[in-house]
Amino acid sequence: MTINHLQSTTTLLNGVQMPWFGLGVFKVEDGSEVVSSVKAAIRNGYRSIDTAAIYGNETGVGQAISEALAETGLAREDLFITSKVWNADLGYESTIAAYEASLSKLGLEYLDLYLIHWPVKGKYKEAWRALETLYKEGRVKAIGVSNFQIHHLEDVMKDAEIVPMVNQVELHPLLSQQDLLSFSKKHNIQLEAWSPLMQGQLFDHPVLNDIAASHSKSVAQVILRWDLQRGIVTIPKSIKEQRIIDNANVFDFSLTDADMARIDALNENRRVGPDPDNFDF
Numbered sequence: 028m029t030i031n032h033l034q035s036t037t038t039l040l041n042g043v044q045m046p047w048f049g050l051g052v053f054k055v056e057d058g059s060e061v062v063s064s065v066k067a068a069i070r071n072g073y074r075s076i077d078t079a080a081i082y083g084n085e086t087g088v089g090q091a092i093s094e095a096l097a098e099t100g101l102a103r104e105d106l107f108i109t110s111k112v113w114n115a116d117l118g119y120e121s122t123i124a125a126y127e128a129s130l131s132k133l134g135l136e137y138l139d140l141y142l143i144h145w146p147v148k149g150k151y152k153e154a155w156r157a158l159e160t161l162y163k164e165g166r167v168k169a170i171g172v173s174n175f176q177i178h179h180l181e182d183v184m185k186d187a188e189i190v191p192m193v194n195q196v197e198l199h200p201l202l203s204q205q206d207l208l209s210f211s212k213k214h215n216i217q218l219e220a221w222s223p224l225m226q227g228q229l230f231d232h233p234v235l236n237d238i239a240a241s242h243s244k245s246v247a248q249v250i251l252r253w254d255l256q257r258g259i260v261t262i263p264k265s266i267k268e269q270r271i272i273d274n275a276n277v278f279d280f281s282l283t284d285a286d287m288a289r290i291d292a293l294n295e296n297r298r299v300g301p302d303p304d305n306f307d308f
C-alpha cells in the first residue's frame with residue numbers, strides 16, 4: 028500500500044481504483060458555495076468528491092465537475108464521484124430510479140461509487156439487490172454501503188451476490204471503529220471515514236495538539252494522516268480553499284507508531300452523528 032500523494036488510490040475488491048483522499052460536501056449549499064469548493068478541490072489536485080441525494084447539492088457538484096473538466100483538461104475518468112441513495116428511496120425499483128435521478132442532477136453518465144446511505148431495517152437488502160443490478164449492468168463502477176455496523180454487513184453479505192466494496196462510517200479519534208476496521212480488512216471491504224475531523228470538535232484536543240506540534244503540522248493534518256496510515260479512505264469537508272489545500276498536505280510526513288498508539292487510545296466510542304443501531308429517519 029503506497030500512499031504518497033493526493034491522487035494515490037486504494038484498489039477496491041473489484042479492481043477499481045479509489046482515491047484515499049477526497050472532498051466531502053455535506054451541508055455545503057447548492058449553487059455558488061458547492062461549485063466553488065468542488066472546483067477549488069479539483070484545481071488543487073483532489074480527484075474524489077463525496078455527495079449524496081439528501082445533501083441537495085448534486086446539481087452544483089455536477090456544474091463544478093463540468094466546469095473543472097473544461098478548465099483543467101482532465102477527463103471524466105480522472106475523477107471519482109460518489110453519491111448515496113436516501114432512506115425514502117430504499118427498495119428495488121425506487122433505488123434504481125434514485126440512481127437515475129442522481130445521475131441526471133450531476134449530469135453524469137455513471138458514478139464511480141454508489142452507496143446505501145443508512146441501514147434502514149427491512150429495506151436495505153432490496154436496495155442492495157438494486158445496486159447489484161446497476162453494477163452488473165455496468166452502470167456504476169463500484170457499490171457499497173454507509174453507516175453499516177458489523178451485523179448489518181454480515182446480514183447483507185448472507186444473501187448478496189456481491190460483497191459491498193466500501194463502507195463509509197463516522198470515524199475520528201473519539202470513534203476509532205477498531206472492530207469494524209478489523210472486520211473490513213478481513214473481508215476486503217474498504218473503510219471510509221465521514222466527519223474525520225469530528226465536524227471541527229477536535230482542534231483543541233491537547234494530545235492531538237502535542238502530536239501536531241512535534242511534526243509542525245495542524246491537528247487536522249495529523250488526524251487525516253492517522254486515517255491514511257490505518258488504511259482508511261478519508262473525505263474532510265471544507266468550503267475554504269486554503270483549508271482544502273492544507274487538509275490535503277499530509278503526504279510529506281509520517282506519524283510514528285507511538286503517535287498512532289496515542290491517537291488510537293483516545294477512542295471513547297463517541298459520535299457526533301446518529302447511531303446506526305438507533306435512528307428514526
Ligand SMILES: NC(=O)c1ccc[n+]([C@@H]2O[C@H](COP(=O)([O-])OP(=O)(O)OC[C@H]3O[C@@H](n4cnc5c(N)ncnc54)[C@H](OP(=O)(O)O)[C@@H]3O)[C@@H](O)[C@H]2O)c1
Pocket residue numbers: 050051052053054077078144173174195196220221222223224225226227247262263264265266267270273274300
Ligand atoms: N455517510 C454519511 O452518513 C455521512 C454523514 C456525514 C458526513 N458524510 C460525508 O463526510 C464528509 C466529511 O464530514 P463532515 O462534513 O460531517 O465533517 P468534517 O469533515 O469532520 O468537518 C468539517 C468541518 O470542519 C471545518 N474544517 C475543515 N477543515 C478544517 C481545518 N483545516 N481547520 C479548521 N476547520 C476545518 C469545516 O469548516 P469550513 O467548511 O468552514 O472550512 C467544517 O465545519 C461530509 O462532507 C460528507 O461528504 C457522510
